[in-house]
Amino acid sequence: MTDLPSMIRSPNFVTDLRALATRDLAIDSATDAHGVTVLWCELANSEDLVPLATLFRNQKARLVMVTASQPPKPDEEEEDEEEDEETEGEEENETAPPAPALTFGGTSMDGTSYEIIYHFAVQGDIVNLIVHVPQSGSLPSLTPLFRTADWPEREIMELYGMVFSGHPNPRRLFLDKSIDPAVLERLIPFSTLANAASTQELWSKVTAAAKAGES
Amino acid sequence: MSASLSESFTIPVGPLHVALEEPMYFRVDVEGETITGVDINAGHVHRGIEYLATKRSLAQNVVLTERICSLCSNSHPESFALAVETIGGLKVPERGAYLRVIAGELKRVASNLFNVAILAHLVGYEALFMHVMQVREDAQDLKEAVFGNRMNLGAICIGGTRYDLDGETTDIFVASLDRLEPKIREILSTYKTNGSIQRRTREVGVLRTDDAEACGVVGPVARASGLHHDIREAAPYHVYDRLPPEVLVLEEGDVWSRALIRLHEALDAIRILRAALKDLPDGPVNLGEIPEIPPGRAVSRSEAPRGELLYYLKTGETEEPERLKWRVPSFPNWDALTFMLNGAKVADIAIIVNSIDPCISCTER
Numbered sequence: 001m002t003d004l005p006s007m008i009r010s011p012n013f014v015t016d017l018r019a020l021a022t023r024d025l026a027i028d029s030a031t032d033a034h035g036v037t038v039l040w041c042e043l044a045n046s047e048d049l050v051p052l053a054t055l056f057r058n059q060k061a062r063l064v065m066v067t068a069s070q071p072p073k074p075d076e077e078e079e080d081e082e083e084d085e086e087t088e089g090e091e092e093n094e095t096a097p098p099a100p101a102l103t104f105g106g107t108s109m110d111g112t113s114y115e116i117i118y119h120f121a122v123q124g125d126i127v128n129l130i131v132h133v134p135q136s137g138s139l140p141s142l143t144p145l146f147r148t149a150d151w152p153e154r155e156i157m158e159l160y161g162m163v164f165s166g167h168p169n170p171r172r173l174f175l176d177k178s179i180d181p182a183v184l185e186r187l188i189p190f191s192t193l194a195n196a197a198s199t200q201e202l203w204s205k206v207t208a209a210a211k212a213g214e215s
Numbered sequence: 216m217s218a219s220l221s222e223s224f225t226i227p228v229g230p231l232h233v234a235l236e237e238p239m240y241f242r243v244d245v246e247g248e249t250i251t252g253v254d255i256n257a258g259h260v261h262r263g264i265e266y267l268a269t270k271r272s273l274a275q276n277v278v279l280t281e282r283i284c285s286l287c288s289n290s291h292p293e294s295f296a297l298a299v300e301t302i303g304g305l306k307v308p309e310r311g312a313y314l315r316v317i318a319g320e321l322k323r324v325a326s327n328l329f330n331v332a333i334l335a336h337l338v339g340y341e342a343l344f345m346h347v348m349q350v351r352e353d354a355q356d357l358k359e360a361v362f363g364n365r366m367n368l369g370a371i372c373i374g375g376t377r378y379d380l381d382g383e384t385t386d387i388f389v390a391s392l393d394r395l396e397p398k399i400r401e402i403l404s405t406y407k408t409n410g411s412i413q414r415r416t417r418e419v420g421v422l423r424t425d426d427a428e429a430c431g432v433v434g435p436v437a438r439a440s441g442l443h444h445d446i447r448e449a450a451p452y453h454v455y456d457r458l459p460p461e462v463l464v465l466e467e468g469d470v471w472s473r474a475l476i477r478l479h480e481a482l483d484a485i486r487i488l489r490a491a492l493k494d495l496p497d498g499p500v501n502l503g504e505i506p507e508i509p510p511g512r513a514v515s516r517s518e519a520p521r522g523e524l525l526y527y528l529k530t531g532e533t534e535e536p537e538r539l540k541w542r543v544p545s546f547p548n549w550d551a552l553t554f555m556l557n558g559a560k561v562a563d564i565a566i567i568v569n570s571i572d573p574c575i576s577c578t579e580r
Contacts (some may be wrong), residue, residue: 009343022536032301033306034450034451034452034456035451036450036451036452038514039514040512049221058489062431063431064431064523064525064542065525065527065540065541065542067527067538067540069529069538069540070538071537072531072537117527119525119527119542121512121523123449124449125434125450125452126450126514127513146431146551147429147431148430148431148547148550150550151546151550152542164501173257174257174258174260174261175258175261176258176382
């Protein structure tokens with residue numbers, strides 16, 4: 001396992017990746033003082049995911065983890081300030097609404113789209129494939145390629161409103177079937193979340209104490 | 216009667232079961248006494264810590280991550296701090312890096328002894344169980360003497376460590392290791408030769424190398440199934456390039472091999488501890504005040520007692536991380552149980568489940 005040279009150290013690696021992709025890739029890598037390389041590769045087209053993952057599978061890479069998140073909207077306050085400066089200078093431009101910020105691949109950064117990162121271990125190095133998916137969108141499941149994608153994909157499907165199509169066993173992983181889908185996308189009162197219940201008697205004491213405090 | 220024994224049944228094991236330390240539910244199909252299928256149902260201690268982490272500042276998350284897991288408690292803030300330091304471009308002082316190795320390896324000794332002790336308990340060899348727990352107690356006392364705590368060491372901070380060793384503590388440390396080592400060697404030789412242990416653990420819960428690779432197992436489970444994989448060697452951090460582990464790989468893939476690997480690694484940790492205490496350079500243990508961490512992302516890996524631990528951190532403009540995610544070593548190892556349990560005897564379920572050294576609270580977060 002450790003005898004194979006890390007494929008990402010090969011000078012052709014980035015060329016190989018680009019040859020498999022139908023659209024552009026944003027690639028960035030860094031090597032630390034111990035010689036461990038971490039490579040970040042953002043896909044402009046999410047359909048390029050399967051061909052790239054197949055390459056990693058053939059090179060005996062291990063899918064370590066899949067991270068999902070909903071990146072927040074880029075800071076609006078700063079944009080407003082810039083606009084103010086502009087409108088002070090030239091007033092003709094007044095009503096141009098700011099275009100929504102887009103990711104590298106053109107997915108709208110509206111705070112609801114998902115950023116999915118596949119973390120692959122290639123010997124001592126790490127390759128991270130970054131894919132953007134609009135809300136309620138879907139990605140092809142990597143479970144047929146990597147057994148280790150099974151649990152992470154099921155976990156993401158129960159927490160967010162996205163689907164990994166073609167997952168062989170898309171059951172809930174940690175959360176019970178009775179819990180509504182996409183829990184991480186909703187605001188839930190803490191008492192509901194913690195399933196906290198209190199008696200009527202407690203509330204009558206609390207309201208009585210509050211009234212006594214007011215008078 | 217003999218006809219009914221050959222029929223197949225489905226039996227529940229867990230979520231609360233005398234032989235499981237934490238809640239996990241296995242639906243086991245059996246044919247007579249032999250297991251023919253396993254379905255794992257998780258989620259009994261799901262706590263939402265990943266969400267909580269995005270509501271805490273980076274400094275607060277050092278405290279929070281230490282509480283994800285009790286036995287690997289030091290590895291979590293350790294990996295988290297490595298990710299923060301990568302984004303911030305911070306270089307931990309030499310002495311701090313050595314002290315991090317010392318904290319991590321001492322946790323490994325205690326954690327591995329705990330799992331091996333539970334194995335003796337499940338085998339029904341209570342005297343050995345109590346003896347191994349007593350030896351582990353020496354490691355616990357040492358942790359309490361050096362760090363002030365038996366489980367959560369509170370040793371790590373962003374930029375280095377929160378603790379330092381003076382001459383007196385170092386002497387206590389070395390003397391304690393001198394007492395521990397022969398006892399662990401004796402335990403190792405007992406596990407290698409004792410009939411009761413061997414009858415219940417050899418060729419039980421076998422995980423073949425190709426299945427181990429497919430499941431992506433890590434740590435002692437991987438190394439007992441013929442996979443040469445240790446993050447301290449494959450992707451060194453701290454000063455592990457100067458203090459490399461002696462990686463033992465066994466091919467059998469049974470419960471016994473996993474126990475032997477853990478005992479070997481407890482002894483190897485003592486060797487690393489001695490070398491680190493001897494080479495410990497002078498200087499500051501941390502960077503003091505930490506500059507503002509810019510927006511960015513990083514992944515970091517460390518070898519926890521149970522295997523590879525991976526952290527992903529994405530920082531934004533605020534003090535709180537935009538996303539913090541981690542993959543604990545138990546997470547892929549659960550899947551391997553479906554291979555280990557298949558064809559095993561019902562009476563061996565608890566022994567096999569314990570042999571992956573499962574941590575449920577950190578699997579489900």
